[in-house]
Amino acid sequence: MALSISELEEFARKCRVEIVKMVYRAQAGHPGGSLSEIDLISALYATRMRVRPDQPKWEDRDRFILSKGHASPGMYAVLAEMGFITHEDLHSYRVLGGKCQGHVDMKWCPGVDFSAGSLGMGLSFGLGCAMAARLDNSERRAFVMLGDGEIQEGSVWEAAMAAAHHEVGNLKVILDRNRIQNDDFCEAQMRMFDIPAKWRAFGWEVKEIDGHNMEEVMSGLDFLEATNDKPSILIAHTIKGAGVSFMEDNPAFHGAAPNDEQFAQAMAELGEVVA
Amino acid sequence: MSEMAATRDGYGQALLELADNPKVVVLEADLGKSTKSLHFKKKYPARTFSCGIGEQNMLLTGAGLAASGYIPFASTFAIFTERAFEQMRNGVARPNLAVHLCGSHGGTHTGTDGSSAQSIEDLAIYRTLPNVVVMHPSDYVSTLELTKQLPELNKPSYMRTARNKTPVMYRGRESEIVIGKGITLRQGTDVAIIACGVLVSESMKAAEELAAKGINATVVDMHTLKPLDSDLINSLVSQCGAIVTAEDHNVIGGLGGAVAEHLVKNTFAPLEMVGVEDRFGESGQSDEMLEVMKINSKYIEQAAHRAIARKS
Ligand SMILES: Cc1ncc(C[n+]2csc(CCOP(=O)(O)OP(=O)(O)O)c2C)c(N)n1
Numbered sequence A: 001m002a003l004s005i006s007e008l009e010e011f012a013r014k015c016r017v018e019i020v021k022m023v024y025r026a027q028a029g030h031p032g033g034s035l036s037e038i039d040l041i042s043a044l045y046a047t048r049m050r051v052r053p054d055q056p057k058w059e060d061r062d063r064f065i066l067s068k069g070h071a072s073p074g075m076y077a078v079l080a081e082m083g084f085i086t087h088e089d090l091h092s093y094r095v096l097g098g099k100c101q102g103h104v105d106m107k108w109c110p111g112v113d114f115s116a117g118s119l120g121m122g123l124s125f126g127l128g129c130a131m132a133a134r135l136d137n138s139e140r141r142a143f144v145m146l147g148d149g150e151i152q153e154g155s156v157w158e159a160a161m162a163a164a165h166h167e168v169g170n171l172k173v174i175l176d177r178n179r180i181q182n183d184d185f186c187e188a189q190m191r192m193f194d195i196p197a198k199w200r201a202f203g204w205e206v207k208e209i210d211g212h213n214m215e216e217v218m219s220g221l222d223f224l225e226a227t228n229d230k231p232s233i234l235i236a237h238t239i240k241g242a243g244v245s246f247m248e249d250n251p252a253f254h255g256a257a258p259n260d261e262q263f264a265q266a267m268a269e270l271g272e273v274v275a
Numbered sequence B: 001m002s003e004m005a006a007t008r009d010g011y012g013q014a015l016l017e018l019a020d021n022p023k024v025v026v027l028e029a030d031l032g033k034s035t036k037s038l039h040f041k042k043k044y045p046a047r048t049f050s051c052g053i054g055e056q057n058m059l060l061t062g063a064g065l066a067a068s069g070y071i072p073f074a075s076t077f078a079i080f081t082e083r084a085f086e087q088m089r090n091g092v093a094r095p096n097l098a099v100h101l102c103g104s105h106g107g108t109h110t111g112t113d114g115s116s117a118q119s120i121e122d123l124a125i126y127r128t129l130p131n132v133v134v135m136h137p138s139d140y141v142s143t144l145e146l147t148k149q150l151p152e153l154n155k156p157s158y159m160r161t162a163r164n165k166t167p168v169m170y171r172g173r174e175s176e177i178v179i180g181k182g183i184t185l186r187q188g189t190d191v192a193i194i195a196c197g198v199l200v201s202e203s204m205k206a207a208e209e210l211a212a213k214g215i216n217a218t219v220v221d222m223h224t225l226k227p228l229d230s231d232l233i234n235s236l237v238s239q240c241g242a243i244v245t246a247e248d249h250n251v252i253g254g255l256g257g258a259v260a261e262h263l264v265k266n267t268f269a270p271l272e273m274v275g276v277e278d279r280f281g282e283s284g285q286s287d288e289m290l291e292v293m294k295i296n297s298k299y300i301e302q303a304a305h306r307a308i309a310r311k312s
């Protein structure tokens, strides 16, 4: 899809509205990390992913692994915008029998490639997908979205080491560096010091961008697509809760829903008229 | 309506009450707000260690502290304790180091987070580890009391707590709560219902339904799965002659499994197990999940009828 920067921004704005609506309706869920990742996933799906929404299991599709699977409203909003599921399906978020399970689940939702919810698993899974593509002589790629709190899990670094060792160049990671995890700011929970240097030391190609500036997002995705001799990671500096003032940079909205008043304010800030 | 409170809050309160002992330390893995160790952290930051999102490291750091004379209490969601199962096995249970692990948000009752968060196997896996005491209390007061008894154990333990509120049953009955001793909540001679955790109050409801039909059930809160209160089970067998177990856990390996293992070795009584029938959960409200999994009071009552019908 060839979308202009302003069209991509509008795509992401619509997704933001759906994210807040989903969490509000369910009165549960994770708005913060959905809003921080959304510009990145929107641009990735709208302009890069080789997928067929009418054929979600097409064998040679690119894979997208939302390893921080709690940030599922962001992914569901994009899948709806892309046509994998309907906007009506978004009403099933956290509802019994719904396609939109609390955490993304490949058994329940078309377009979801990985059942997540337990942090630190997606990078290894992506590595397996990328290795399979290589064995199949396929051009398909595996994109993995990681949270910054998530990379405290040791298994992430097992996967990082293995990916570089095996020179898995079709494995491409986006790190949502929103500086907040569950209980608090990352800085308070577990300092990670120089994150780009850590990935470089593990043998990865690294680029840093502002994850809410659509032009930088697009050049970041160019970088991921162009790096094929080794695994690559785009470290996107983001704001947790981006787009809704009272959620921004606020650990309380990692996993909490807005009340009626906050919902109305969020809709107004996102330029959405609610009947 | 009766008082409601979450067992995880009982755990949080117990840590505060244990704090007078300067050897008590707390370990977290970015879920202290949820498991309720956060209150201890606020009051005693120097004795609280954030391990980031790193459960494996948390367990073994706890082992090192325990081997050095400290009494570590580590917590995360029940499901994520399982990430560190082998650390618990080889690093904690095998050297018999008294690390106290608490897994909150256990069972399908946890609700809309969905199957990835609903541990239905924690009680089974920890029960297989030598030296480890395994508990799943049903109410706030018993969680508080049982947690406070842990430092005297000098052995490792695993305790499952629940996310959602359950009826408070033991106000004023604190002295009856002892690790390893089941509590008889109701006496009857037709059938004995042995339950743990969230399903204890469901079992009481089932017993009331049964009573309305002229069937008198004993209800036991078996908060400790290991060591199992085998004397109590033997007396239930002679008193009632039919047993039902009830748990928000896979029917394989949990409370039902523990009771079955005891029965086949020692004495005979028909046993019906109410539990998750070896399947994963999904997103749903907690009451919906008990229905979907067929483990609420209605199913416990049905199981009681089946068990009674099997008496010879
Ligand atoms: C293994 C594991 N431990 C703990 C959790 C509970 N948990 C859910 S979200 C979260 C914080 C995640 O922070 P981060 O990766 O930074 O995600 P984001 O800020 O993008 O929401 C935690 C600890 C989990 N899902 N998996």
Ligand SMILES: [Mg+2]
Pocket: A033, A147, A148, A149, A176, A177, A178, A179, A180, A181
């Ligand atoms: Mg984060």
